[in-house]
Amino acid sequence: MTEQTPPAYAGPARVLSGVQPTGALHLGNYLGALVKFTRMQHETETFIFVADMHAITQWQDPKLLTAQVREITAAYLAAGLDPKVATIFPQSAVPAHAELAWVFNCVARLGWLDRMTQFKDKAGKHKERESVGLYTYPVLQAADILLYKATQVPVGEDQKQHVELTRDIAQKFNHDFEAPGFFPLPEAMIAGPGARIMSLRDGSSKMSKSDPSDYSRINLTDDADAIAQKVKKARTDAEPLPETLDELKGRAEALNLLGIYAALDGRTSAEVLTEFAGQGFGAFKPKLADLAVAKLGPVGEAMRGFLADPAEIDSILTAGAERAREVAAPTLHQVKKIVGFWGD
Ligand code: AQP
Numbered sequence: 001m002t003e004q005t006p007p008a009y010a011g012p013a014r015v016l017s018g019v020q021p022t023g024a025l026h027l028g029n030y031l032g033a034l035v036k037f038t039r040m041q042h043e044t045e046t047f048i049f050v051a052d053m054h055a056i057t058q059w060q061d062p063k064l065l066t067a068q069v070r071e072i073t074a075a076y077l078a079a080g081l082d083p084k085v086a087t088i089f090p091q092s093a094v095p096a097h098a099e100l101a102w103v104f105n106c107v108a109r110l111g112w113l114d115r116m117t118q119f120k121d122k123a124g125k126h127k128e129r130e131s132v133g134l135y136t137y138p139v140l141q142a143a144d145i146l147l148y149k150a151t152q153v154p155v156g157e158d159q160k161q162h163v164e165l166t167r168d169i170a171q172k173f174n175h176d177f178e179a180p181g182f183f184p185l186p187e188a189m190i191a192g193p194g195a196r197i198m199s200l201r202d203g204s205s206k207m208s209k210s211d212p213s214d215y216s217r218i219n220l221t222d223d224a225d226a227i228a229q230k231v232k233k234a235r236t237d238a239e240p241l242p243e244t245l246d247e248l249k250g251r252a253e254a255l256n257l258l259g260i261y262a263a264l265d266g267r268t269s270a271e272v273l274t275e276f277a278g279q280g281f282g283a284f285k286p287k288l289a290d291l292a293v294a295k296l297g298p299v300g301e302a303m304r305g306f307l308a309d310p311a312e313i314d315s316i317l318t319a320g321a322e323r324a325r326e327v328a329a330p331t332l333h334q335v336k337k338i339v340g341f342w343g344d
Contacts, residue, residue, distance in 0.1 A: 006174065009149070009184035015040045016150035016186075018049040018091065021068035022060065025075045026217040027292075028207035030299070031194025031263045032156025038080035040154055040189070046086040047148050047324060048076060050317075053091045053098065053140060057133040058122070070313045071303075075220055077316075078302035087327075089320035091144065096328040100143035101136070103335060107173050108139050112165055118158065142166040146183045147328045154189040157196040158206060163188035177338045194263035200234040203252025221300050224293045231257075231289040236281040243277040245270055257281075261288050264295045 017037060019029055037048050050072045052065060060068070069090050076088055091097055113119070116138055123130045133140075141162050145153055146169070153163050163186060170183035197207045199216040207217045218230055235253045242248060248255045255269075258276075261284075262269045276284050306313060336343060 006180035009151070009181045011149050011151075011184065013044045013152060014148055014150045015044045015046040015152045015154060015189075016048070016145050016148050017154050018051040018054075018144060019072050019075075020051045020055045021065065021072045022055045022058070023068070023209040024219040024221055025072065026197075026207055026209060026219050027260065027296070028156060028194075028197035028217070029209075030075075030079065030220055030296070031192075031197055031260075032158075033154060034075065034079035034081075035194065035263075036154035036189060036192070037076070037086070040152070041081060041086040044152065047089075047150065047327070048081060048086050049089050049091045049094075049144065049324070051091050051144070054137060057131055057137050069317070070310055071307065073313050073317060074303045074306035075299075077306050077313075078220075078299045083316045083320065087320045087323045088316055089324040090317050093317070093321035094147075094324045094328055096147055096325070096332040097140065097143050099332055100147050100335060101140040103339060104139045104142050104146075104169050104173070105136060107176065108142070108165070108169050112168060113138065115161075116165070117161060138162045138165045139169070142169045145186050146170055147331050148324075149184055149331060151184045151186050152189050153186050156194075156206075157190050160188050160190055179338050182334070182338065192263065193259045193267075193269055197260060197263070198252065198256040200230055200256075202235065203254075203256050218292060218296065220296060220303060222296070223300070224297055227292050227296060228289040231285050231292060234285070236285075238280075240278055240280045241273060241276045241284060243273065245273060248273075254281075257284070257288060261291060264291050 017033060019025065019033060037046065040046055050069045052069055055065065055068070073088060077083070081088060113135060119135055119137070122134060142165060145166050155163065167185045170185050174180055174182050199205050199207050199211060200218070201213055201216040211217060215230055215233055218227055222230070234257060236257065237251055237254060239251070239254070241254065241258070248258070258269050258272055262272045265272065
C-alpha cells in the first residue's frame, strides 16, 4: 500500500524575515535581505523583526543593545520598508517566539543541528565555550518563521540551511502530532545577484559584520569617501573582465565585484559583463564606486534622519509588536492544544 501524501498547508502566503542587531549593517545585509523585504512587502503580507533574541546568542553589551535595535529599524525604514504596509517589531517583544521555540527544541533532532554549518563557522574550534543558544539558534529561527505561518523567507544564501531545517521541523511537527497541513513548509527566497556578497578582501568568505577588517565590507553608514576608498582597495586581479561568466571561474574577487555592480544596478552579472568586457579594474572600480555611492548614499542619509527621532522609531516598534502578538497568539494557542498542554 502506498502512503498517502498529507494535505498541504492551505493558509495565506506570508513573508517573514529579520536581521540581528549585532553591529552596523553592510552591503551584503542590504542586498541579500533588506532590498528583498522592501520589494516583497507590496506583494504579500510581510513581517520583519529585529532579531534581538538571536543577537544575545553571542555577547552583546546591554548598554548598547536597544540602540542597535533602533539602528536596524532605521535601516529597514531607510531601505523602504513602510510600517503601514509591513509589520516591523522587536523579536523579544513577542514572548511566543520563545514558547514555540521550546516545543520545537523537542521536535528537532540533535543530528539535524549537528549539521548546521553556521554554528560550526561561528563556534570555530572551541564549541564547548559557546552558548547553548548559539547551538539552538536555528530552532528559534524556525519558531520565528512558523509562529506567523510564513510561507516565504527572504534571506541571503548563508541562511538557506536554516530555512531547510525549518521545513524539517514543520514536517515532523505536522506528522508526529497528527496535524497535517498545520504548519506550512516555507521557501527561502534567495535568488538574485545579491544573494551572497563576499568580503572585499577575500573572495572566498562572505561579507560579514564580524570580520575584523572594516575594509572587508561597505557599511550602510559609510560616507562617499569611505565607499570609494573601500572599492579602490578591494582585492582583484590583473586580468581584464572577460566576455562570459564562464571565463570568470576561479576569479572569486572579480566575480564578487561584478555581482555587486549587477545587484546595485538591478541587472544580471551577464548583462553587466557585456558592458565592461575587455576593461580592467582600473576602469571598472571607479564606475562601481560611483554606483555604490549613488545607491547607498541616500540610504545612509535616510538612516541618520530616522535615528534623529528615536521616539518615532519606538512608536513604530511598539505598534508592530502589538500587531505581531495578535497574529502570533492563535498559532501558539493551537500549538498548545495540539501538543496537549494544560489549559483551554
Ligand atoms: N554577505 C552576505 N551576502 C548576502 N546576504 C547576506 N546576509 C548576511 N551576510 C550576507 C543576510 O543578511 C540577513 C541578516 O543577517 P544577520 O545579521 O541576521 O546574520 P548574519 O548572516 O550572521 O549576518 P552577518 O553580517 O554575517 O553577521 P555576523 O558577522 O555576525 O555573522 C540574512 O538574511 C543574511 O542571509
